[in-house]
Amino acid sequence: MKNEYVCPYCRGSLKVDNDIVFAIRTKNEQRGLIMVSPELGDYRFRKHPDLDLKDGDRLETFCPMCHSNLKAINVNSNLAEVIMVNEEGDEYQIYFSEIVGEHVTFKIKDAEMEKFGDDSEGYINFFGV
Ligand SMILES: [Zn+2]
Numbered sequence: 001m002k003n004e005y006v007c008p009y010c011r012g013s014l015k016v017d018n019d020i021v022f023a024i025r026t027k028n029e030q031r032g033l034i035m036v037s038p039e040l041g042d043y044r045f046r047k048h049p050d051l052d053l054k055d056g057d058r059l060e061t062f063c064p065m066c067h068s069n070l071k072a073i074n075v076n077s078n079l080a081e082v083i084m085v086n087e088e089g090d091e092y093q094i095y096f097s098e099i100v101g102e103h104v105t106f107k108i109k110d111a112e113m114e115k116f117g118d119d120s121e122g123y124i125n126f127f128g129v
Pocket of ligand 1: 008012
């Protein structure tokens, strides 16, 4: 699968090789970069060892190019959003949890919704599809 991920604001490509790169900020003002798997439902990520993230920490996620806050303000304040573009050029809204250790991903196009991650069920009502 050669899906691309782009910022909803500047349309810059967030994927480098096989990672999606985000700039993040924690509640206690730590800043850093995280590399996230482009595989939906794979919650592994990489980061600098000095960036101290614990399950339950609430992050803010930013585009590393235009620095827009990617929070899905119109859906739920725990979720961030990016755009996935598949090989055919079809675009999907991808929503994912900004809480460390919470496994929530939604893939949405028009009235079609797919969910990934053990914790997604609790968010399903926030999507009007
Ligand atoms: Zn951007």
